[in-house]
């Protein structure tokens with residue numbers, strides 16, 4: 128097996144490759160290092176089958192979309208990931224084959240809803256779910272310390288004690304650990320109950336990362352247009368969120384609402400379908416095409432996307448453009464389909 132950490136920094140990117148077939152995968156590639164990854168792949172004669180993000184990163188821009196473009200690889204993220212242009216949405220238990228290697232997906236929500244770990248033979252990539260003597264913070268949008276505790280104790284800590292642990296970050300210069308060591312020595316987890324863990328995580332008092340908004344929104348939306356001013360955290364938190372049942376009730380009560388889908392055309396026509404009567408304007412075109420919504424100005428607008436993240440951005444943009452009755456479909460088409468509400472394809 129070819130196995131390398133490629134950044135030698137606080138953010139970790141792992142290259143795994145099959146020596147027999149020259150197929151490879153990258154786990155958590157960082158955008159500013161894309162050129163280096165391409166050079167390593169070329170030098171070793173490896174074909175990149177997958178660029179995998181273990182979750183939506185808030186502290187650095189991901190390279191997966193650049194690699195999709197430049198190395199014609201497939202972008203892999205969990206089903207809950209909000210970003211468009213993901214080629215393969217994976218679920219718990221799914222296996223990715225990289226030549227003769229097998230990467231098994233473990234869904235480990237908590238740090239983010241879309242968090243996954245990847246099990247590869249004697250080792251596990253733990254993303255920001257489990258760090259060396261630490262854990263990823265659970266206080267970002269969608270984070271849940273209780274779920275994180277369940278993911279770690281119920282999934283990762285059931286692996287053999289000798290399993291090697293390779294996290295997405297390390298701030299102290301560590302390179303690997305084992306499941307057994309973390310069970311015994313991780314101060315947040317060793318002999319801690321779920322309640323204790325939740326209380327520890329609620330009292331970390333960490334500042335938000337620098338540039339969180341400039342990083343998180345492009346990673347969530349794949350928006351590359353630098354001319355678009357991303358809404359601030361405060362603007363996003365003001366967006367009114369509606370459960371799917373509420374939106375369905377609005378639709379049935381009459382045509383006084385404008386349903387605005389902000390996904391990509393392929394998603395609108397894709398497996399999740401779209402809400403009947405919804406009109407498509409992709410998020411990247413929204414600022415330029417907002418004029419098309421002038422006739423909706425007196426009505427309520429409900430923004431819709433895959434997971435409810437891009438549409439929250441869209442709703443905040445529309446609010447800032449003077450639309451005053453804008454809502455978001457909470458959980459997006461994923462939640463809509465889970466409730467078995469009607470869709471068109």
Ligand SMILES: [Fe+2]
Pocket residue numbers: 182183184185186238255263
């Ligand atoms: Fe993270």
